[in-house]
Amino acid sequence: MNRPIRVLVAKVGLDGHDRGAKVIATALRDAGMEVIYTGLRQTPEMVVSAALQEDVDAIGISILSGAHQTVFPKIIALMKEKDMNDVLLTGGGIIPEDDMKTLHEQGVGKLFAPGTPTAEIATYITNWVKENRKF
Numbered sequence: 001m002n003r004p005i006r007v008l009v010a011k012v013g014l015d016g017h018d019r020g021a022k023v024i025a026t027a028l029r030d031a032g033m034e035v036i037y038t039g040l041r042q043t044p045e046m047v048v049s050a051a052l053q054e055d056v057d058a059i060g061i062s063i064l065s066g067a068h069q070t071v072f073p074k075i076i077a078l079m080k081e082k083d084m085n086d087v088l089l090t091g092g093g094i095i096p097e098d099d100m101k102t103l104h105e106q107g108v109g110k111l112f113a114p115g116t117p118t119a120e121i122a123t124y125i126t127n128w129v130k131e132n133r134k135f
Helices: 019-030 044-054 068-081 097-105 118-132
Strands: 006-011 034-037 058-063 088-093
Touching (some): 068 097, 088 118
């Protein structure tokens, strides 16, 4: 790969708590990735559109609102519609473990709980992109 890994970090819905998303965005940038942070109150459509425009390798959704069972499936469906089959959808926040398993079965990548070391997240994204992205 001749360019840095590009990651879009987004907050979807009315969840206004963005400190975790900003911490992750900074950590991924420090790990050598190019990070696009969309800011608060994005819709799934806005996230997928921005990801397409920015030609990202991964999308990271920060979610604390409890809407993960709505947000992630909607984004996955939009990504499939746009033929974004080699883009990782990952994220983190307050998501029960059983819900993480269900979302993973639907095509969402690994989801991270609060307190996960940022290096673990950066390593996961790096490894996934190396194994799955077509360049």
